[in-house]
Each structure stands twice: as structure tokens, then as C-alpha cells.
Amino acid sequence: MRGVLFDGKRAEVVDDLQVRDPGPGEVLVAVSAAGLCHSDLSVIDGTIPFPAPVVLGHEGAGVVEAVGAGVTHVVPGDHVALSTLASCGTCAECDRGRPTMCRQAIGRPGKPFTRAGRPVYQFASNSAFAERTVVRAVQAVRIPEDIPLTSAALIGCGVLTGVGAVLNRARVGFGESVVVIGTGGIGLNVLQGARIAGALRIVAVDSNPAKEAVARRFGATHFLTSVDGVREVLPTGADHVFECVGRVELIRAAVDLLDRHGQAVLLGVPAATAEASFLVSSLFLDKSILGCRYGASRPQRDIALYADLYREGRLLLDELVTQTYPVEDFEKAAADAEAGRVARGVLTF
Numbered sequence: 001m002r003g004v005l006f007d008g009k010r011a012e013v014v015d016d017l018q019v020r021d022p023g024p025g026e027v028l029v030a031v032s033a034a035g036l037c038h039s040d041l042s043v044i045d046g047t048i049p050f051p052a053p054v055v056l057g058h059e060g061a062g063v064v065e066a067v068g069a070g071v072t073h074v075v076p077g078d079h080v081a082l083s084t085l086a087s088c089g090t091c092a093e094c095d096r097g098r099p100t101m102c103r104q105a106i107g108r109p110g111k112p113f114t115r116a117g118r119p120v121y122q123f124a125s126n127s128a129f130a131e132r133t134v135v136r137a138v139q140a141v142r143i144p145e146d147i148p149l150t151s152a153a154l155i156g157c158g159v160l161t162g163v164g165a166v167l168n169r170a171r172v173g174f175g176e177s178v179v180v181i182g183t184g185g186i187g188l189n190v191l192q193g194a195r196i197a198g199a200l201r202i203v204a205v206d207s208n209p210a211k212e213a214v215a216r217r218f219g220a221t222h223f224l225t226s227v228d229g230v231r232e233v234l235p236t237g238a239d240h241v242f243e244c245v246g247r248v249e250l251i252r253a254a255v256d257l258l259d260r261h262g263q264a265v266l267l268g269v270p271a272a273t274a275e276a277s278f279l280v281s282s283l284f285l286d287k288s289i290l291g292c293r294y295g296a297s298r299p300q301r302d303i304a305l306y307a308d309l310y311r312e313g314r315l316l317l318d319e320l321v322t323q324t325y326p327v328e329d330f331e332k333a334a335a336d337a338e339a340g341r342v343a344r345g346v347l348t349f
């Protein structure tokens, strides 16, 4: 079968991958569509270290093809969106509603694929850039069949991360103020999360003025090309600032823009060794800096919720897909994403 393989040096489309059958508690999914997220490119450029060879892709949607023993929540033929969270469902963190903190779900890459008899790693417990993939039952979330799979493919990373950061981690309240630095795939989802949460002022900041229209479409009430102008809109600062770029000077700016009791949420991914600085005294008035893994999501609940919000027209998915590409055009899709020409490219199979 076809898939996008990274061999440690370069990524290429291959057609001789195989995937094993689903074991107990696993689901085999025929992937229909998969979003190209910056994290896939970060594996290629080394920002995210990952063992190779590996099948890339980590946000996808498709149709259940087979289920392993003990799987009852989906059956072959069901449409599913995939999460990257291979949580165990039985540990103390899972039990308290924090599956993103499950130690089983972090840093234990499996090898369900083979190529020429050699095992191939699975990226983010997912590898959606393949015609078929095997995931844990908890990762396959049933979605209504009237949702286009090219749109549903985006829920599993960008939407869970961005909207989840607003609703689950920051818990933005009605009438509060939000600043979103960076309006790529994650930033746009933070914007619509803030709109859904009922934030009053939602300031989008992006150095590219061409992003204004889409930022406003997703929920921005103001658009600026630099963080320097934020104080003119919010003189006392913001209740929540989301850094979605991953640059240390913007992380510093996020802290500096906080109002009293404000919180800076760090979603951008700088190099693993990057250090940021801030004035300690600037945090004294009950301010905080929050990390956030995968939108503090509970995928079985959240993906179903976002699917319902989409059907009500309150969560935008189709507008996130700026271009679809057959998987063979992976290189073009990657180049477009790298150059910021698309909010989100989607590969189809």
C-alpha cells in the first residue's frame, strides 16, 4: 500500500508498505484523508526527533476496516476521526480525566508497518499518511457520516489542540479577552475556540497581513501585524495570550501582554533546547504560564462534541482545508505548507 515514509534523511511516497492486522483492543482504519500539520515537517527537519524509518501523518479520518478482539464501540464501515493519543484508559491519569498525561501515551512508538520485511515506526501512534493504519480503540472516534472526511481529518490534531487549549486548558470565560499570536492551523482553531467560549475581544496577531480575512472569519474581532499594537486594543492587557508560533521573543511578548490574573498558553514548538526569559516580577499579580499537551483533550468526548458543533455551523472545518492533494503530491503539499501558502493542506487516498 501507499504511504509517506521518512527514512531519516528525506520523506518520499512509497507503494510497498504493509500493515499488520489489528490485535486485541485495536482498530484497522482505511484512511481517506489526512491533514498535513507542521509537526510532520518538524520530523523531517529534525525539530521533533523521531526514530526512522517512520510513516508520517498524525491527523486523519477514514473508515473502519476491521476491529480486534474486545473492540465494540466501532464496527467495520463506521466513519472515524483519529486521535494521536494511545492512552491506556486504566491508569490514574486516564481515570481522572487526563488521558493526555497517560504515560502509556507518550514516547513509546510502535512498529505496526513493514517494508521489504523490515519494521517501520508509527508516528504519533497514528501514521495517517498511509492507506491503512492500526490504532488503539480509544483513538478511533465515531463521527456522523455526513461530515466530509477531508474536513473531519483535521479534528485529530489542529482542532483538538487549538480549540481544546481554549476550552480545556485555559478555560476561557464568557466576556474575557484573548490574544492569539500566529494564525496558522493551530492559531485559527484557537480563534474559533475563543469565539465558541464567548470571549468578547479576540485579537489575532500575524505578521502576514493577508491572514486578516481568514482570522476574522474564525473569530478575531481585531487583527494586527505586530504584538506592539495589542495595548491599544487592550490597554490593561489580556486575560489569555496564546503563543502559536514557537519563537522565544513571542513567548516573552505573550507574558508581557498579560493583564492581572492573566495566563499565557504556549502552543508553538520551538527547538527542543530553546530557552525563553521573562521578568519574574511581571508574574507577581497572579499571572501564569501554561504548557498544553494536545489541548488537554479527552478525544472520545471532544471529537464527538466538535463534530456536533460543526454540524451546527459553530465550528469551522471546511474553511480550514485550503487545498487537497492526492498523496502522490506530498512534496508539493509540504512545500506549500512550509511557505505558508495554505492554512491546511489535506492528503487524500
Ligand SMILES: [Zn+2]
Pocket (backbone or CB within 6 Å): 037, 038, 039, 040, 058, 059, 157, 158
Ligand atoms: Zn499536528
Ligand SMILES: [Zn+2]
Pocket (backbone or CB within 6 Å): 087, 088, 089, 090, 091, 092, 093, 094, 095, 099, 102, 103, 104
Ligand atoms: Zn493511562
